[in-house]
Amino acid sequence: MAKSNELPRPTDAELEILTVLWSRGPATVRDVHSTISRRRPAHYTTVLKLMQIMTDKGLVKRDEKQRAHIYSASRPREWTQRQLAGDLLERAFAGSASSLLVGALAARKASAAELAELRKLVGGYEDKP
Amino acid sequence: MRLDLWLAAPLAHALGRALAHFLWQGAVVAAALRVLLFLGEERSSRWRHQAATACLLALPVAFGITLALSLGRSHSIAVLPAPAPRMVFTPVIAQGAPAAPVDWLAWLAPVWMSGVILFYAFRLAGWVRVDRMRRCGVCAAPPEWQQRLGELAAAVRVSQPVELLESCLAGVPQVIGYWRPVILMPLGALAGLSVQQVEAILIHELAHIRRADYLVGIAQSLIEGLFFFHPAAWWISAVVRAEREYACDDVVVALRPDARAYAAALTTLEQSRWVAGYAAAAANGGNLVRRIRRLLGEPAPERIPTARASALAGALVLVAAVATALVMWPPARSFAQAPAPAESAADKQEPAQGIEPARRSLEELEGALAGRQQEIKEAEQAIKQAQETLRRNAAEIQRSLRNGDGHSGDFAQAEEQMRKMEATLKEFESRAGESHELLDEQRMATLLKRLAAQQAGKSQQLQEVEKQLQELSNGKVDEALRQEQQQLARADQALQKARAAFSDQSFAEIEKELQQAEKVEKEFEQGVAIGVARASKYWGQGNEGALAQAGQSSRPQSPAELGLAYQKWLNEDVAYLITDQERRDFLALNSDADRDQFIEKFWQRRDPPGSGPNVFKQEYYRRIAYANEHFASSVPGWKTDRGRIYITYGPPDQISVSMTKNVLRQVWRYTHIDGLGYDIEAEFTDTGKTDDFHMTAAPASHGAYWQVMTGASDAAGSDAQSLRGRGFPAVAYPVRAYRPSLTQVLVGPYPDDASLAKAKAALEAEGFHPVRAQ
Numbered sequence: 001m002a003k004s005n006e007l008p009r010p011t012d013a014e015l016e017i018l019t020v021l022w023s024r025g026p027a028t029v030r031d032v033h034s035t036i037s038r039r040r041p042a043h044y045t046t047v048l049k050l051m052q053i054m055t056d057k058g059l060v061k062r063d064e065k066q067r068a069h070i071y072s073a074s075r076p077r078e079w080t081q082r083q084l085a086g087d088l089l090e091r092a093f094a095g096s097a098s099s100l101l102v103g104a105l106a107a108r109k110a111s112a113a114e115l116a117e118l119r120k121l122v123g124g125y126e127d128k129p
Numbered sequence: 130m131r132l133d134l135w136l137a138a139p140l141a142h143a144l145g146r147a148l149a150h151f152l153w154q155g156a157v158v159a160a161a162l163r164v165l166l167f168l169g170e171e172r173s174s175r176w177r178h179q180a181a182t183a184c185l186l187a188l189p190v191a192f193g194i195t196l197a198l199s200l201g202r203s204h205s206i207a208v209l210p211a212p213a214p215r216m217v218f219t220p221v222i223a224q225g226a227p228a229a230p231v232d233w234l235a236w237l238a239p240v241w242m243s244g245v246i247l248f249y250a251f252r253l254a255g256w257v258r259v260d261r262m263r264r265c266g267v268c269a270a271p272p273e274w275q276q277r278l279g280e281l282a283a284a285v286r287v288s289q290p291v292e293l294l295e296s297c298l299a300g301v302p303q304v305i306g307y308w309r310p311v312i313l314m315p316l317g318a319l320a321g322l323s324v325q326q327v328e329a330i331l332i333h334e335l336a337h338i339r340r341a342d343y344l345v346g347i348a349q350s351l352i353e354g355l356f357f358f359h360p361a362a363w364w365i366s367a368v369v370r371a372e373r374e375y376a377c378d379d380v381v382v383a384l385r386p387d388a389r390a391y392a393a394a395l396t397t398l399e400q401s402r403w404v405a406g407y408a409a410a411a412a413n414g415g416n417l418v419r420r421i422r423r424l425l426g427e428p429a430p431e432r433i434p435t436a437r438a439s440a441l442a443g444a445l446v447l448v449a450a451v452a453t454a455l456v457m458w459p460p461a462r463s464f465a466q467a468p469a470p471a472e473s474a475a476d477k478q479e480p481a482q483g484i485e486p487a488r489r490s491l492e493e494l495e496g497a498l499a500g501r502q503q504e505i506k507e508a509e510q511a512i513k514q515a516q517e518t519l520r521r522n523a524a525e526i527q528r529s530l531r532n533g534d535g536h537s538g539d540f541a542q543a544e545e546q547m548r549k550m551e552a553t554l555k556e557f558e559s560r561a562g563e564s565h566e567l568l569d570e571q572r573m574a575t576l577l578k579r580l581a582a583q584q585a586g587k588s589q590q591l592q593e594v595e596k597q598l599q600e601l602s603n604g605k606v607d608e609a610l611r612q613e614q615q616q617l618a619r620a621d622q623a624l625q626k627a628r629a630a631f632s633d634q635s636f637a638e639i640e641k642e643l644q645q646a647e648k649v650e651k652e653f654e655q656g657v658a659i660g661v662a663r664a665s666k667y668w669g670q671g672n673e674g675a676l677a678q679a680g681q682s683s684r685p686q687s688p689a690e691l692g693l694a695y696q697k698w699l700n701e702d703v704a705y706l707i708t709d710q711e712r713r714d715f716l717a718l719n720s721d722a723d724r725d726q727f728i729e730k731f732w733q734r735r736d737p738p739g740s741g742p743n744v745f746k747q748e749y750y751r752r753i754a755y756a757n758e759h760f761a762s763s764v765p766g767w768k769t770d771r772g773r774i775y776i777t778y779g780p781p782d783q784i785s786v787s788m789t790k791n792v793l794r795q796v797w798r799y800t801h802i803d804g805l806g807y808d809i810e811a812e813f814t815d816t817g818k819t820d821d822f823h824m825t826a827a828p829a830s831h832g833a834y835w836q837v838m839t840g841a842s843d844a845a846g847s848d849a850q851s852l853r854g855r856g857f858p859a860v861a862y863p864v865r866a867y868r869p870s871l872t873q874v875l876v877g878p879y880p881d882d883a884s885l886a887k888a889k890a891a892l893e894a895e896g897f898h899p900v901r902a903q
Binding site: 012022023035039080081084115118119121122 | 264265266267268269272294295296297298316317389392393395396399400417418421422425427
């Protein structure tokens with residue numbers, strides 16, 4: 001537990017790499033680079049360097065069994081999400097931000113009771129012939 | 130800007146007034162929307178969304194119009210006093226000054242403004258965070274999904290390019306931006322849902338983009354911020370949000386008829402949000418249950434909650450009406466009383482004018498009272514309006530209750546609520562009536578009290594003025610005038626005396642002082658002469674050569690015979706310049722005129738041929754001044770070695786400075802000196818033992834002069850003499866290095882290097898060695 005607390009919060013650039021790893025699963029630096037460079041120009045060496053630093057920090061793990069090293073995120077994304085959301089500022093303005101967002105789901109979460117009702121509704125419908 | 134000044138401004142009052150009016154306006158708009166939604170229940174969500182948006186926009190419009198009207202009205206009230214009907218005036222015993230009127234409507238404005246600023250600050254921070262979400266923790270969606278999104282965008286008729294990103298920060302699918310929109314999908318959503326489900330979600334988000342909901346959302350935030358204090362604004366805004374989602378759901382169902390898959394996708398997403406579990410949970414937050422019921426065509430069992438909401442809205446209307454009724458009167462009071470303090474202040478400044486202004490102010494107050502009665506009527510109207518609204522709303526509630534049949538318990542509850550509401554309404558009406566009467570009475574009493582107080586104050590002031598008048602007639606002024614005149618006379622006298630004194634004193638005394646001053650001057654001159662004579666005696670003894678001679682030769686002469694200026698000229702100014710013959714000639718002169726002539730000739734002789742008059746003299750005195758300025762130590766600059774060389778030969782062409790073993794050495798180099806030759810060097814050293822540089826090598830040319838030895842002056846003098854005796858042109862040159870008696874022997878000048886070299890060789894053969902190597 002103490003060790004997990006020591007894990008530093010990822011920077012924005014590191015978060016981007018972590019997002020790729022969470023989305024694609026374990027990947028080589030080349031894979032990560034090709035995903036990132038689809039959105040914005042990025043140098044392979046920059047990504048490589050960043051991922052080496054992240055390995056040192058413990059944010060990602062490196063599997064050196066194969067010739068091309070395979071990287072994977074050391075923590076699940078829920079863990080990091082919680083870590084990021086723990087930020088006081090983030091929490092203070094989350095409400096203000098959510099009212100500016102539009103999307104398929106409401107800014108507020110459904111309650112447990114509502115969720116149960118939802119499942120019943122959808123499931124019940126599925127049961128119908 | 131100071132708050133109290135600002136509060137006194139018409140804008141503050143008008144803002145407060147508009148805000149107060151907005152209380153009922155907001156309630157009316159909310160009620161209207163409720164009616165519209167009720168009427169348009171069978172209509173499309175698009176229609177309902179538009180109706181709600183229109184109501185939301187009506188809020189700032191109503192507020193703006195009211196503000197403009199209030200602003201115009203407060204101006205007209207401030208400028209034009211109301212007409213003054215006659216009124217019977219009964220005096221009332223004064224009971225102290227009336228309390229200052231508090232225009233609490235004006236106070237509403239700053240309070241409201243701080244709220245708006247705070248709210249907007251929070252929204253801005255939220256917007257920054259949202260903008261960060263489109264950059265941070267995102268990665269491009271797989272290209273096949275990006276391509277699929279393009280196809281779907283064409284189907285929904287979204288023209289701008291849309292970017293699909295996977296985000297680790299977004300908990301739910303989201304749209305950010307309008308002109309360059311991005312759709313954020315939570316990580317894993319693309320992989321975790323079926324292709325049809327993802328497509329349904331994407332269509333929903335594209336519908337948001339198509340409908341410019343992001344921009345609408347921002348506008349909504351702005352309006353919410355302006356009317357943060359009014360629940361109606363929040364309710365209308367919530368309706369807009371809810372209908373917006375319904376409308377987008379409708380688009381999805383139109384394009385992908387499998388509503389079940391879509392509903393399942395929404396449920397799954399909502400569930401995954403629970404797994405991520407980082408947003409704070411709200412107990413009865415979303416309207417997702419209603420949406421999914423709507424999607425699946427299930428009957429909505431939530432009529433009663435809606436009825437409860439209506440009851441809530443009814444209560445809201447009631448609150449708004451009460452608040453409005455209460456705020457309608459204070460503005461009247463504050464307006465009527467506003468001119469009164471200004472008038473009483475004016476009265477204090479002009480106490481002697483008496484009763485007439487009081488009568489005038491009374492008339493004005495009566496006018497203001499009439500104005501207030503007018504405002505009371507307006508307030509009554511507003512109450513009636515509010516009651517009407519309330520009745521309408523109650524009817525609507527009843528209607529909605531009828532619709533929700535089959536829920537008798539809830540129905541009874543709602544009915545009871547309505548009964549309560551009606552009771553409250555009645556109570557309010559009676560209370561309003563009472564307060565109305567009470568207010569009338571109170572206002573009259575206050576008015577009379579104020580008038581009486583003013584009257585009492587004025588009579589007191591009148592008494593004071595009369596007292597002052599009496600004092601004046603008692604002749605206090607006459608006395609003051611007399612005193613004044615006496616003072617003037619005294620001043621005149623003093624002036625005349627002063628003038629007389631001045632003329633008496635003038636010449637005699639000034640002359641006397643002048644004589645005394647002359648006497649003192651003479652004595653001083655004598656003293657100086659004696660001092661100078663003594664000084665020159667000592668000075669002459671301490672000097673060798675020409676100076677000593679000068680001292681000796683001046684000694685027999687009395688100071689009176691040779692003026693101080695001539696002594697100085699001879700012994701200081703031209704000490705290095707004058708020849709022995711000239712000195713003797715000068716001392717032989719008897720009159721100052723002759724001496725002046727001699728001096729003039731002396732300088733003329735030395736001017737270079739073809740130059741202007743006194744060129745030499747000017748340069749010579751400049752050198753003395755320079756020496757005094759730069760070489761002075763314990764002795765005046767002109768007396769030092771460097772000063773002597775400088776005055777005699779002028780500024781060197783080059784000065785080199787060096788230091789060895791704490792001995793500072795300066796070597797002055799002259800390219801050419803008339804009579805001495807070329808490449809002349811003089812050396813000065815400062816050992817630190819004395820306070821000045823001393824000459825250790827006299828100016829000498831390697832070519833023309835040769836310095837052969839240095840020693841005590843006696844020995845050097847005899848050496849020079851013996852050398853001369855053997856045919857060498859040797860001179861003993863005094864060098865005051867470490868001891869004043871030190872003297873150099875120089876051999877020369879020779880006309881050229883060859884003859885010097887010959888002389889050198891001859892001297893070396895005789896055992897003389899050069900002091901300084903070439």
